Amino acid sequence: MANNNNNGDVKLIGAWPSPFVMRPRIALNIKSVEYEFLQEQFGSKSDLLLKSNPVHKKIPVLLHNDKPICESNIIVEYIDEVWSAGPSILPSDAHDRAVARFWAAYVDEKWFPNVRGAAAASSEEAKNAAVDQLKEGMALLEGAYVEISKGKDFFGGEKIGFIDIAFGSMLAWLRALQVMLGGVKLLDEEKTPGLCKWAAKFSADPAVKDVLPETEKIIEFAKLLVAKIKAAAASS
Amino acid sequence: MATAREPEEDEEEEVKLIKTWSSPYALRAVWALKLKGIPYESIDEDLTHKSDILLHHNPVHKKVPVLLHHGRSICESLVIIEYIEETWSQNPPRLLPQDPLQRAETRFWAKFVDDKALPAIWQAFSKEGKEQEQGLSETAEHLRLLEAELKKKKKRLFFGGEEIGIVDIALGWMVNLVPLFERILGVKILDEEHHPALLKWRQRMSDVDVVKENWPPRDKLVAKWTAIRERCVGKAAANE
Numbered sequence: 001m002a003n004n005n006n007n008g009d010v011k012l013i014g015a016w017p018s019p020f021v022m023r024p025r026i027a028l029n030i031k032s033v034e035y036e037f038l039q040e041q042f043g044s045k046s047d048l049l050l051k052s053n054p055v056h057k058k059i060p061v062l063l064h065n066d067k068p069i070c071e072s073n074i075i076v077e078y079i080d081e082v083w084s085a086g087p088s089i090l091p092s093d094a095h096d097r098a099v100a101r102f103w104a105a106y107v108d109e110k111w112f113p114n115v116r117g118a119a120a121a122s123s124e125e126a127k128n129a130a131v132d133q134l135k136e137g138m139a140l141l142e143g144a145y146v147e148i149s150k151g152k153d154f155f156g157g158e159k160i161g162f163i164d165i166a167f168g169s170m171l172a173w174l175r176a177l178q179v180m181l182g183g184v185k186l187l188d189e190e191k192t193p194g195l196c197k198w199a200a201k202f203s204a205d206p207a208v209k210d211v212l213p214e215t216e217k218i219i220e221f222a223k224l225l226v227a228k229i230k231a232a233a234a235s236s
Numbered sequence: 237m238a239t240a241r242e243p244e245e246d247e248e249e250e251v252k253l254i255k256t257w258s259s260p261y262a263l264r265a266v267w268a269l270k271l272k273g274i275p276y277e278s279i280d281e282d283l284t285h286k287s288d289i290l291l292h293h294n295p296v297h298k299k300v301p302v303l304l305h306h307g308r309s310i311c312e313s314l315v316i317i318e319y320i321e322e323t324w325s326q327n328p329p330r331l332l333p334q335d336p337l338q339r340a341e342t343r344f345w346a347k348f349v350d351d352k353a354l355p356a357i358w359q360a361f362s363k364e365g366k367e368q369e370q371g372l373s374e375t376a377e378h379l380r381l382l383e384a385e386l387k388k389k390k391k392r393l394f395f396g397g398e399e400i401g402i403v404d405i406a407l408g409w410m411v412n413l414v415p416l417f418e419r420i421l422g423v424k425i426l427d428e429e430h431h432p433a434l435l436k437w438r439q440r441m442s443d444v445d446v447v448k449e450n451w452p453p454r455d456k457l458v459a460k461w462t463a464i465r466e467r468c469v470g471k472a473a474a475n476e
Contacts, residue, residue: 055348055381069340071347081336098310098319105312106296140296 007083010035011063013049015042017221019112020072021060022169022211027079029207030160031086042224073104076165090162097162103144103155104166111137115173118181119222120229131184134177135191141167142192149194153201160205168202169212176218251276252304254290256283258452258460260409261313262301267405268320270446272327314346317402329399342403345385345395349406353378357425361417361461362468372423379431382407386433393440400444410434411441412451416458420465 010028012035014021028035040046045057052061052068062069062078069078080089090097114137117130148155148163155163178184187196203212253269253276255262269276281290281300293309294302303310303319310319321331333339356378359371386395395403414425426434441447 055344064337067337069337069344071344074340074343074347077343078336078340081339094319094322095305095308095310097322098315101315101318102296102310102312105315 007033008065009063011038012036013038013040013046013052013061013063014059015040016213017172017218017225018059019169019173020058022172023072023165024060024062024075024079025211026160026165026169026207027076027089029211030089031079031083033079033083033086043228072169073101073108073162073166076162080162087159089156089160089165091156099148100155100162103141103148103163106137106140107166107170111141111167112170115170115177118177120226122230122233127181131181134186138186138188138192138195142195145194145198149198154198160202160207164198164202168199168208171199171203172213172215172218173222175215176222179215179219180222250304250306252279253277254279254281254287254293254302254304255300256281258457259300260413261299263408263450263452264313264405265301265303265316265320266450267400267408267446268317268331270450271329271331271400272320272324274320274324274327314350314402314406317405321402329396329401331396331400331402331405333397333401342396342401345382345403346406348378348381349403353382353407354409357414357417360423360425361421361465364469372425375425376430379426379434383431383434386437394437400441404437404441408441408447411438411447412454412457413461416461419458420462 010033012021012024012028014025014037016039025037038046038048040049040059049059049061050057052063053059053070056070058070060070060072060075062075064078064082069075076089091100111134114130114133118127118134121127121130144163145155149157152158154160155167160168174186178186185191187199189196202208251269251274253262253265255265255278257280279287279289281287283300286298290300290302291298293304294300294311297311299311301311301313301316303316305319305323310316317331332342353375356371356374360368360375361371363371386392389397392398394400395407410426418425426438428435
């Protein structure tokens with residue numbers, strides 16, 4: 001095994017389809033930190049996961065010298081702080097950091113729940129409501145992108161930063177959702193031109209391109225997941 | 237440690253906090269500012285008639301608290317606390333640890349309070365029947381985890397260690413609102429058998445000057461939350 005240059009022992013418990021898991025993977029790539037990717041089996045949770053994240057029992061979990069760090073955005077901040085010599089992920093200005101944290105929280109608390117809502121909706125009405133919410137969110141994020149990027153490629157400026165990772169990790173699912181919902185446009189050349197350009201640049205970034213799955217693969221996986229969610233709802 | 241400032245800086249330093257008299261989230265920001273000794277101007281909102289200044293500075297959520305510093309806005313209470321910590325890092329107490337692993341753990345628990353503990357207690361407070369039972373049992377589970385976390389380090393006075401930190405601030409609502417909820421709902425949420433450490437912590441929090449001196453007026457709080465409960469379970473109409 002190649003020497004990880006005194007980075008210590010780094011493992012990531014996760015799964016390839018999870019956008020939350022993609023976040024620390026991208027962050028570790030940005031910092032050029034090698035890690036062992038321990039993939040969970042779909043439908044079951046390993047003893048290591050349950051031991052490392054007993055509170056939430058969820059992925060991702062970063063294990064750094066066997067110490068667990070949980071919650072994807074918290075893991076990304078940890079990675080940024082520990083491997084501070086590498087390219088920085090959070091901005092250096094305190095206000096910019098607050099803005100970055102604000103939008104990362106927005107993606108998780110306001111935007112993402114509608115992805116789930118749209119994909120697993122039990123009625124046409126519920127699905128349309130979720131899609132409307134997503135579109136509103138996209139408009140807000142477009143505004144944020146224009147304001148924060150200040151004409152550069154990324155929310156983080158010339159290179160990928162915290163918001164790029166938080167939202168960009170959603171792109172594979174976003175593209176899959178557009179297909180699964182029969183061509184609904186969330187990334188829209190007319191309404192979200194900035195985000196369209198950003199999405200292409202983000203996806204092509206060296207730290208990202210091997211992490212973001214192909215849309216087709218997510219669509220296949222989504223079918224499994226939606227079936228699981230619906231089965232759980234039916235039996236509860 | 238004296239912080240000598242140029243006169244011009246004093247004017248530019250102006251800190252404002254948009255809040256309401258009762259918001260537990262806004263109270264977090266009040267405590268963080270006062271603990272660090274940062275002077276600020278309060279802008280009190282009436283959320284039934286949101287001001288232009290609030291809508292301008294928090295267009296996404298339109299909520300309090302909003303911190304204004306050098307005219308720029310910071311929203312979301314936990315984000316505000318991290319901003320305060322980073323901007324006035326030379327003012328004690330330290331609201332987050334310096335060690336990255338401990339910081340990650342601290343952030344984890346602060347997020348736990350907002351993602352899990354608060355929604356559960358809100359469900360217990362705002363619902364009836366089975367939904368309330370579920371809220372109460374989830375609350376019990378979350379409190380069990382917080383109790384265990386507090387007990388992990390011996391001689392730990394607060395979640396932040398020897399002094400208040402961000403998790404203590406995030407849990408501040410447990411100090412005044414939980415007894416209030418217990419009274420209104422007629423159920424016990426914290427008890428000596430299951431939560432000895434949390435109860436001692438609660439007492440210590442109440443004794444902190446900044447906390448003691450900044451509670452919203454108790455009678456108003458009782459009236460407000462009683463009215464909320466009545467609205468939630470539709471009793472208000474029956475009582476008229």
